[in-house]
Amino acid sequence: MNQKVRLKVNGTDHELDIPARRLLLDCIRYDIGLTGTKESCSVGVCGACAVLVDGEMYASCITLAAAVDGSEITTIEGIAENGNLHPVQQAFIDHGGFQCGICTPGQVIAAISLLEENPDPTEDEIKQYMMGNLCRCTGYYGILNSIAAAAEDMNKAAGSGE
Amino acid sequence: MIDFEYHAPTSLDQVFGLLDQFGDDARIMAGGTALVIQMKQRLSQPSHVIGLRRVGDLDAIESTPEGLRIGALCTQRQIEKSRLVGEELPLVADTFRKVATPRIRNMATIGGGLVNGDPNQDPPPALIALGASAVMTSKGGDRVVPLEDLFIDYYETDVQPGEILTSVLVPHAPAGSGSVYLKFLPRTADDYGTVTVAAVVSKEQDGTCKDVRIVLGSVGVTPIRAKQAEDALRGKPLTDENIRAAAALVKDAVDPLEDFRGSAEYKTDMAEVFARRAVEQAIAAIPVGS
Numbered sequence: 311m312n313q314k315v316r317l318k319v320n321g322t323d324h325e326l327d328i329p330a331r332r333l334l335l336d337c338i339r340y341d342i343g344l345t346g347t348k349e350s351c352s353v354g355v356c357g358a359c360a361v362l363v364d365g366e367m368y369a370s371c372i373t374l375a376a377a378v379d380g381s382e383i384t385t386i387e388g389i390a391e392n393g394n395l396h397p398v399q400q401a402f403i404d405h406g407g408f409q410c411g412i413c414t415p416g417q418v419i420a421a422i423s424l425l426e427e428n429p430d431p432t433e434d435e436i437k438q439y440m441m442g443n444l445c446r447c448t449g450y451y452g453i454l455n456s457i458a459a460a461a462e463d464m465n466k467a468a469g470s471g472e
Numbered sequence: 473m474i475d476f477e478y479h480a481p482t483s484l485d486q487v488f489g490l491l492d493q494f495g496d497d498a499r500i501m502a503g504g505t506a507l508v509i510q511m512k513q514r515l516s517q518p519s520h521v522i523g524l525r526r527v528g529d530l531d532a533i534e535s536t537p538e539g540l541r542i543g544a545l546c547t548q549r550q551i552e553k554s555r556l557v558g559e560e561l562p563l564v565a566d567t568f569r570k571v572a573t574p575r576i577r578n579m580a581t582i583g584g585g586l587v588n589g590d591p592n593q594d595p596p597p598a599l600i601a602l603g604a605s606a607v608m609t610s611k612g613g614d615r616v617v618p619l620e621d622l623f624i625d626y627y628e629t630d631v632q633p634g635e636i637l638t639s640v641l642v643p644h645a646p647a648g649s650g651s652v653y654l655k656f657l658p659r660t661a662d663d664y665g666t667v668t669v670a671a672v673v674s675k676e677q678d679g680t681c682k683d684v685r686i687v688l689g690s691v692g693v694t695p696i697r698a699k700q701a702e703d704a705l706r707g708k709p710l711t712d713e714n715i716r717a718a719a720a721l722v723k724d725a726v727d728p729l730e731d732f733r734g735s736a737e738y739k740t741d742m743a744e745v746f747a748r749r750a751v752e753q754a755i756a757a758i759p760v761g762s
């Protein structure tokens with residue numbers, strides 16, 4: 311049955327007329343057309359589909375769009391500002407945070423969510439938080455290094471009053 | 473997933489009205505982490521899904537004279553990070569921190585996790601060991617069900633038609649007690665436990681065991697309280713020998729299913745080992761001077 315669902319995605323309002331069974335993931339990719347968010351396991355395990363729902367990291371593959379009606383959604387397309395990559399994105403490029411890239415949007419969203427909550431995480435805290443984001447390519451060290459570097463960059467920028 | 477209608481009631485009265493109207497064709501949805509997967513796999517095919525997210529007042533954590541009242545819609549992450557829970561019931565905070573990954577804990581709720589009735593879940597053994605109860609609410613009022621009695625069978629819980637779980641009551645841990653939740657994770661850190669054990673132990677001045685609760689997960693169709701092992705230890709000196717003898721009785725209480733985490737025999741052996749370690753660690757956690 312079709313229902314009205316309103317979502318603000320990366321700052322843009324969308325009013326959708328979609329079946330109640332539409333997953334947030336499919337809604338973002340096919341109804342709204344933002345294909346940066348990826349699908350891999352489809353059961354909440356891998357993190358490829360991670361997005362922020364009202365600032366909290368969710369697995370969009372097991373979230374009904376109708377259930378988050380009225381929420382603000384942030385996807386990988388919404389984190390660069392004025393054409394400048396987010397420091398986490400830049401760090402993934404500079405520190406070998408990805409190879410094939412399929413897990414990367416989810417890794418970056420998870421890393422942003424971590425640093426929002428804990429701006430100066432220890433290596434162990436990064437591992438704990440990121441354990442739900444699987445990667446078949448990098449062996450994870452590139453991702454760890456990228457996140458540690460991003461935290462340092464962001465703290466420096468915050469310290470210098472930028 | 474088959475098609476359905478999604479309802480977003482904003483009050484408990486509306487929830488009960490919808491449950492009345494649609495009966496067995498309706499399913500309640502909290503975080504949806506279990507239900508959406510079950511619907512994708514067609515294990516559950518409701519024609520009406522009643523989302524609780526808009527119902528106010530179900531996501532508070534309150535201190536009461538008896539303990540804590542945790543609203544059914546509190547997310548696992550909210551509980552793990554709550555200062556109140558961390559101070560008054562550190563075992564609960566620690567247990568929720570061991571569930572899945574931060575992304576799942578952001579979505580999954582305490583109520584959904586209990587009603588789901590999956591014996592591999594972490595919170596039930598710890599909450600049972602603490603003597604927690606569920607408040608089931610219907611049009612007719614509240615019914616308090618000790619969590620020990622909530623779990624009937626594999627994915628089957630004592631939820632009556634027209635009822636929803638609205639809060640969980642967790643009493644203060646007994647004075648002078650120590651507690652622990654062990655999750656045996658030989659595969660990956662985000663897995664379900666191969667065997668899990670919660671233990672709460674308190675002792676008398678003279679060092680004998682005043683009370684003990686040992687509850688296991690992942691070793692049967694429901695969480696299992698090892699009453700024989702508890703009885704064997706209660707009133708006895710907390711010596712290595714007595715702890716070992718009690719833990720050995722856990723083997724008779726469990727009835728694990730063989731799966732990719734191990735054979736039934738292996739899990740039975742590990743249940744004994746982890747029950748012993750849990751009791752030892754709970755004793756070590758008893759505050760000095762008590």
Ligand SMILES: Cc1cc2nc3c(=O)[nH]c(=O)nc-3n(C[C@H](O)[C@H](O)[C@H](O)COP(=O)(O)OP(=O)(O)OC[C@H]3O[C@@H](n4cnc5c(N)ncnc54)[C@H](O)[C@@H]3O)c2cc1C
Binds near residue numbers: 499504505506570664
């Ligand atoms: C990838 C993944 C990994 C996981 N790993 C773990 C783990 O390591 N340890 C662990 O313990 N768990 C784990 N889980 C399970 C998770 O804890 C449960 O899925 C979750 O607790 C269910 O809560 P929910 O709010 O999402 O419930 P929902 O999916 O919304 O509902 C679950 C069931 O409860 C019913 N229900 C929900 N709320 C109520 C209510 N208030 N009153 C009456 N009925 C209700 C629903 O109708 C449904 O039958 C994992 C889940 C996933 C997806």
Ligand code: FES
Binds near residue numbers: 350
């Ligand atoms: S696709 Fe959603 S968690 Fe894997």
Ligand code: FES
Binds near residue numbers: 407445
């Ligand atoms: S970069 Fe290929 S899966 Fe992570």
